[in-house]
Amino acid sequence: MSLAVSCGRAFLTIGIFAQFVLILQRSQMLNLFFARLVVVLIAMGGLIWLYNWAKLVYASIDKILISLNFLPSELIFNNYPLSLGEEASVLFRRRLRSGKIIKTAGTVNAKVICEEEAISGKNDNPTITTEKVLTMSLPEVLVPAYESAIEVIFKLKIPQTAPPSFDATHNQIRWILEVSLDFQMLKESSKFYFQVQPQIISTN
Structure with a gap:
């Protein structure tokens, strides 16, 4: 090599x-x-x-x-309890603490709900069924800025054909006013339960 x-x-x-x-x-x-x-x-x-x-x-x-900054919500009826077929004015109020104001405008929406709850089955394993019988949306309300409280008056009428409030061991009929607040500083929804009695018919 x-x-x-x-x-x-x-x-x-x-x-x-x-x-x-x-x-x-x-x-x-x-x-x-x-x-x-x-x-x-x-x-x-x-x-x-x-x-x-x-x-x-x-x-x-x-x-x-x-x-x-807010005090608890209040719901004030002009007449209570309500009856079927009756019209009512409802004041919703959410006050601020002293010296506080709402700096921006916002809206308040509300709806009336009638729901039925039924309980079936055994006591140790019950089955709860909830069904909405009626839902009524109320007109939206605009709340201006620089207020010391959120105050809105709703007008509502309970249908005459709707069921009244009812509370038994295995069956309930509840009436609810659900109020939703939509502000820049506060967005929340609250439920208020109220009683609706059967229509009162005068015998006079």
Whole structure:
């Protein structure tokens, strides 16, 4: 074997080895790049989660602080209890504490609901079924800004053909006035249960 051939083979071997080392280094660098990319993505995901969590906590605390500015809701009927076929005026009031005002306008929506609840089955495993017998939406009311209370008067009429309030062991008929507030500083819904008695017919 000549010296030239031996040198050629040696250089070829060295070249192949050098190429393998270069590929290995590139592979390690690529793996390192992907590892760092995964770490960055995980960190970004963690930051996004932390931001959303902090935002949720802030919204919850803000809602609690806002609700503390309000006194409990009131519902005042001009005549109570109501009777079937009777018209009534209902005052909904949600006052703010002294010195507080509502800085933005908002809307108040309400609906009258009559629902029946039936309980069947055994006492240790009862089945409760609730069905809405009647739903009446009342006109939306706009409340202006810079008021010290949310006060709205609703006009409603109980249908003469509707069922009156009823309360037994396995069956109930309930009347509900559901009021929803939509203000920038307060968004909530409240339910008020009231009694509706059968129509009173005069015998005179």
